[in-house]
Amino acid sequence: MASAFEFTLNGRIVRVADVSPNTTLLDFLRNSGLTGSKEGCAEGDCGACSVAIIERGADGNQPIAP
Numbered sequence: 001m002a003s004a005f006e007f008t009l010n011g012r013i014v015r016v017a018d019v020s021p022n023t024t025l026l027d028f029l030r031n032s033g034l035t036g037s038k039e040g041c042a043e044g045d046c047g048a049c050s051v052a053i054i055e056r057g058a059d060g061n062q063p064i065a066p
């Protein structure tokens with residue numbers, strides 16, 4: 001079953017389609033040339049693969065962190 005979705009990545013709309021449901025966000029980003037996040041332990045312990053997800057307010061501005 002084909003499915004697609006869009007999200008904003010570094011200020012631009014990215015359409016994701018025809019990607020295996022087993023693809024991690026880390027692999028997707030790195031395969032897109034965004035190599036800032038790394039794979040370290042691959043077990044969820046080290047945090048090297050962390051990606052910041054920031055939800056913007058209705059006005060498009062980032063909410064102020066608590």
Ligand code: FES
Pocket residue numbers: 038039040041042043044045046047048049050
């Ligand atoms: S690579 Fe993700 S937590 Fe270590």
